[in-house]
Amino acid sequence: NAGVTQTPKFRVLKTGQSMTLLCAQDMNHEYMYWYRQDPGMGLRLIHYSVGEGTTAKGEVPDGYNVSRLKKQNFLLGLESAAPSQTSVYFCASRASRLGEQYFGPGTRLTVT
Amino acid sequence: GENVEQHPSTLSVQEGDSAVIKCTYSDSASNYFPWYKQELGKRPQLIIDIRSNVGEKKDQRIAVTLNKTAKHFSLHITETQPEDSAVYFCAVSSGTYKYIFGTGTRLKVLA
Numbered sequence: 001n002a003g004v005t006q007t008p009k010f011r012v013l014k015t016g017q018s019m020t021l022l023c024a025q026d027m028n029h030e031y032m033y034w035y036r037q038d039p040g041m042g043l044r045l046i047h048y049s050v051g052e053g054t055t056a057k058g059e060v061p062d063g064y065n066v067s068r069l070k071k072q073n074f075l076l077g078l079e080s081a082a083p084s085q086t087s088v089y090f091c092a093s094r095a096s097r098l099g100e101q102y103f104g105p106g107t108r109l110t111v112t
Numbered sequence: 113g114e115n116v117e118q119h120p121s122t123l124s125v126q127e128g129d130s131a132v133i134k135c136t137y138s139d140s141a142s143n144y145f146p147w148y149k150q151e152l153g154k155r156p157q158l159i160i161d162i163r164s165n166v167g168e169k170k171d172q173r174i175a176v177t178l179n180k181t182a183k184h185f186s187l188h189i190t191e192t193q194p195e196d197s198a199v200y201f202c203a204v205s206s207g208t209y210k211y212i213f214g215t216g217t218r219l220k221v222l223a
Binding site for chain 2 (some may be wrong): 031041043044045048050057058090097099100103104106109
């Protein structure tokens with residue numbers, strides 16, 4: 001039981017490049033989330049999904065897109081990376097509306 | 113919208129002393145209040161949570177208290193140890209799909 005995994009762990013992009021971050025969970029959770037974590041700003045919600053085939057915007061969605069074609073996977077895309085998107089990205093999943101969120105190990109992204 | 117304020121942003125205590133971190137929230141419909149611990153370079157992990165029908169919950173050296181009238185809840189760590197050094201986040205949920213996280217408290221336990 002791997003829990004929540006994220007790929008890749010580290011990435012350096014040039015401004016304007018695109019990339020996709022992959023999150024996978026093997027706990028059969030309905031709800032999945034993408035957060036970004038910046039120094040002094042806590043965890044800010046980018047997008048979330050309440051089930052396969054559904055996505056919704058969070059607090060800071062601009063510049064990101066997501067897809068959840070399979071229940072176990074939640075993809076975060078950056079179409080044209082900007083230096084302001086330099087951050088640590090965490091994926092999380094949860095079984096129900098109230099309860100523990102399980103986080104992935106994070107992806108450290110640097111945009112130069 | 114929902115808002116969560118967390119204080120203090122940094123906290124230093126001597127080993128063996130107690131530490132208290134407080135969060136206030138704005139949405140009176142909030143009914144779930146978890147606390148997460150994040151060690152340096154690691155992922156956040158749940159350490160304790162409380163629901164709105166309970167005023168206090170304890171787990172060994174960690175406790176959380178909730179005051180729904182005043183809309184605040186606190187994390188209490190007693191007999192602090194060096195391994196308690198980390199960043200602690202509170203969060204609030206009103207039963208929707210989202211949590212709102214506080215901005216975090218960096219706790220340093222001095223040996």
